[in-house]
Amino acid sequence: METIVKLEDKLGRTTRSSISQAKPILLPDMEEAAIDALRNDKFVGGENVAKFEEEFARFIGAKYAVALSSGTAALDFIFMALRVQGQKVVTTTWSFIASANSIMHAGGQPVFADISETDYSLDTSQVKFHLEKGAKGILPVHIYGQPVDYDSLQDLGDRYHVPIVEDACQAHGARFKGRYVGSLGIAAAFSFYPSKNMTVLGDGGMVTTNDESIAKQVSKIRDSGRTSQYEHDILGYTARLNTVNAAIGRVQLKHLKEWNERRRSIANSYFRKLANLNSMIGLPPGPTSDVEPVFHQFVIRIKNRDELKGYLHEKGIQCNVHYPIPIHLQPLYINLFGFKEGMFPRSELLAKECLSLPMHPFLSDEDVDYVSEEIISFFRRISS
Ligand SMILES: Cc1ncc(COP(=O)(O)O)c(C=O)c1O
Known part of the structure; x- marks a missing residue:
């Protein structure tokens, strides 16, 4: 091109x-996958969605992946699954607004740290300050596709017993010490918005995690909080990834x-x-x-x-x-x-x-x- x-x-x-x-990027293999999905798969919850989840989880090196309607939904639902309601979570001032908003969508309060002196990573002394004052989680953002200095955040997470959620919405395929971002924290969010390194050519997102209970809770929240077709035991949303977009995402992942x-x-x-x-x-x-x-x-x-x-x-x-x-x-x-x-x-x-x-x-x-x-x-x- x-x-x-x-x-x-x-x-x-x-x-x-x-x-x-x-x-x-729209190439003929993506158009073919989209047409095939529209003709032969279910419009919602099709086989392409399950395969995209499996393939993305394998690529990142996480046990589970849950496909969603946006990166924002991915972040929101992680924090809902972590039950941050009424709690403070430390995050960066330097990101797209959805990073901090997601904490509020789940009923928590974002508290901010500045970027570090040398790069766009979080200033760990400011993160520590908030953890000492009782913040219950850390949300670093691998902004511009640059992995944050994860070791120093993990030290803090371990010391204060708080989970780290990665905002990997801009960092598909980036690695820290040989591990793909999205496999480092308790859970991570990706966006497939059209300008990202890979897209579903529409809005889309993914949660990756090794924690089965987070994966299950996020799947349930995205699907109206249902336990069966017409029984619902939690407050959920309709925030699934459409099958046609999943089919495109599978092809993009290969590239x-x-x-x-x-x-x-x-x-x-x-x-x-x-x-x-x-x-x-x-x-x-x-x-x-x-x-x-x-x-x-x-x-x-x-x-x-x-x-x-x-x-x-x-x-x-x-x-x-x-x-x-x-x-x-x-x-x-x-x-x-x-x-x-x-x-x-x-x-x-x-x-x-x-x-x-x-x-x-x-x-x-x-x-x-x-x-x-x-x-x-x-x-x-x-x-x-
Ligand atoms: C760092 C970051 N976090 C979150 C999001 C939200 O993703 P989405 O636009 O898919 O909701 C984006 C998307 O631009 C992003 O860049």
């Missing part, structure tokens, strides 16, 4: 079509390793080509001997972020800001808890400086060269 097409503009000059920042490999190779090129700008931009954490990221996003930091974003936009390069507002400064959280600017300064600064460069497996080497060269040109222009 070509992402750069030479076009003629109105004056007959050759221009590039834009390079998209993210790209959901995931190869796509993640391509993302890593693109990230390597960005690291190499932008290395000389290191005093002017911040590059993302990247791989270490313990950590294998999957680069859901490749996020750089730069003081004059909006200027660079505008410049790249003019050059046909689409970039995004993930995220312009940390969770504690969302109007909802200000209204509910009275958070103020300055409370979590590292996340607040990142919100002003972060820029997500184009990152998806169908970027060509030429695209990556072009993006990198235009970033270098931008700095040449502002320093001349």
Whole structure:
């Protein structure tokens, strides 16, 4: 699939079509699987759903996987299964809002830690502070596909006897010390929203866990809390993954390793080509001997972020800001808890400086060269 097409503009000059920042992938094998599921499987609760769960659990290295209608439902139902009602759970201010919301959906209260000094992992001293004050769980987020420093969180979880729930919604296939994220904590949530490293080409999510009682409870909550067709003993929802989406997810899962490999190779090129700008931009954490990221996003930091974003936009390069507002400064959280600017300064600064460069497996080497060269040109222009 070509992402750069030479076009003629109105004056007959050759221009590039834009390079998209993210790209959901629809290939013929996915279309065939979808049509086959629509024609031959049950619309709801079909064989494709059970197979997708089995295959995803095997891939992650977890005993159970439960397919859901979204990543948000996956997080919500884990916290409902863990019965966090009335309790505090420590999480990050640096994520999509669903991470913290899920604790409230289950009747708990999110309390926040800032990101760490060196990467997007949680500041463990702030996590410890909340655990000492009685928080009953930890929700780290493997943001941008970068696994958090799990060992230090696990030490805290063990010391204070609290469970760790992983938000792996951006990290399908990332590994920490050789283990896939989603197999590290008591349970984990994945999202299959179209921009993710793998998608069901619609909304979708998955819970992975080794705990049979969590798997059973999540399955029940997603299915109206039923014990049999018309008997219900808990308050449930209708939040199952549709069969046609599961069929697409199964095909996407087969491509995931190869796509993640391509993302890593693109990230390597960005690291190499932008290395000389290191005093002017911040590059993302990247791989270490313990950590294998999957680069859901490749996020750089730069003081004059909006200027660079505008410049790249003019050059046909689409970039995004993930995220312009940390969770504690969302109007909802200000209204509910009275958070103020300055409370979590590292996340607040990142919100002003972060820029997500184009990152998806169908970027060509030429695209990556072009993006990198235009970033270098931008700095040449502002320093001349
Ligand atoms: C870190 C994180 N958590 C949770 C979610 C929620 O997933 P969904 O959009 O599938 O409900 C997302 C999705 O964007 C996410 O990026």
